[in-house]
Amino acid sequence: MLLLLGAALGYAGLTDLYLRYVKAGLQPLLLVAGGVLIVAAVATIWFERRRPRAAGEGAEQEHREHEHHEHEHREPRIAWLLVLPLLALIFVAPPPPGSYAAMRDGTALQQPWDLSALPADDPVPLGLVDYAGRAAYDHGRSLGDRRITTSGFISLDESGAPYLVRMVLNCCAADARPVKVGLTGRIPPILQPDTWYEITGVHTDRQAADPINNGVIPYIDVMEARPVPAPDDQYDSAS
Incomplete structure (x- = not known):
């Protein structure tokens, strides 16, 4: 054994x-x-x-x-x-938790420690948790009007409003919790839950409160959205 x-x-x-x-x-x-x-x-x-x-x-x-x-x-x-x-x-490896689990748990977004200057790329590739932390707690000052590219899977709330989500880990999959970013702007007319999307957009001041734990859910103003394959590592690390 x-x-x-x-x-x-x-x-x-x-x-x-x-x-x-x-x-x-x-x-x-x-x-x-x-x-x-x-x-x-x-x-x-x-x-x-x-x-x-x-x-x-x-x-x-x-x-x-x-x-x-x-x-x-x-x-x-x-x-x-x-x-x-x-x-x-x-x-029989279990799949990572998806939209069903994400919409039944409050956002795990925490105040980020690192708010270093963004690279000169256009658009700037940024992790969803990094974008969410800068948008929610830095009020977008470190983002400015830069175009951002990020990715995650789609979740829909009870009203059908879409969110881009990544599950974050402290240690293992048992403690996975979601970080949610609301979508506004040029949203595709049909979005299927658990579909992975790469989003290019800019920061918007719009925010919402997560109905489960009253956590901050920032938004991104979508300029372009395209479906992408799910990455090998579908988790992010908690800040």
Whole structure:
């Protein structure tokens, strides 16, 4: 079991699978944990095989009695069903939470620590959480009238109003919470929930209060919107 669990952690850490469970920065720790489990499993097998064998009739008889005693107390075969969660880890990885979860949880937007000057690109590529923090807590001063390009998945509230959302992590997928940005301006007429979009637009002073936790939801004035494939890492890190 140790060997299988270590191999599963190693496989997840060496592929994009681990991004379904933890944030990207924890990949080294995940690989180290998998390596430790594999080493522990190999060491256990090695020590078991090095047990000295008894010699002579008396020793052989004692050995047979000992084996019989061990056989009587051997773990039930049903214990191998513990392998199933490991197989599920590899073959049935859960999808990241989407619009259903996002619209049933309050925004996790927090005041940003870094409000450094934007690069000279036009439009400026900016993470959704970064844009939302600057728009909500810096009142757009660091954004000015610059064109911004950001991305996220679409969520619709009960009235059908669209939001661009990214789920943020403190540690793992179990604590994922949404950061929402409202859309105004040239919004596509038909938006499907959970569809990923790249939005190019400019800051607007418009804001709203999240009805769930009264958190700030900033808006972006959309100039262009195009659907894009979902990224490998669909989470962002909490500020």
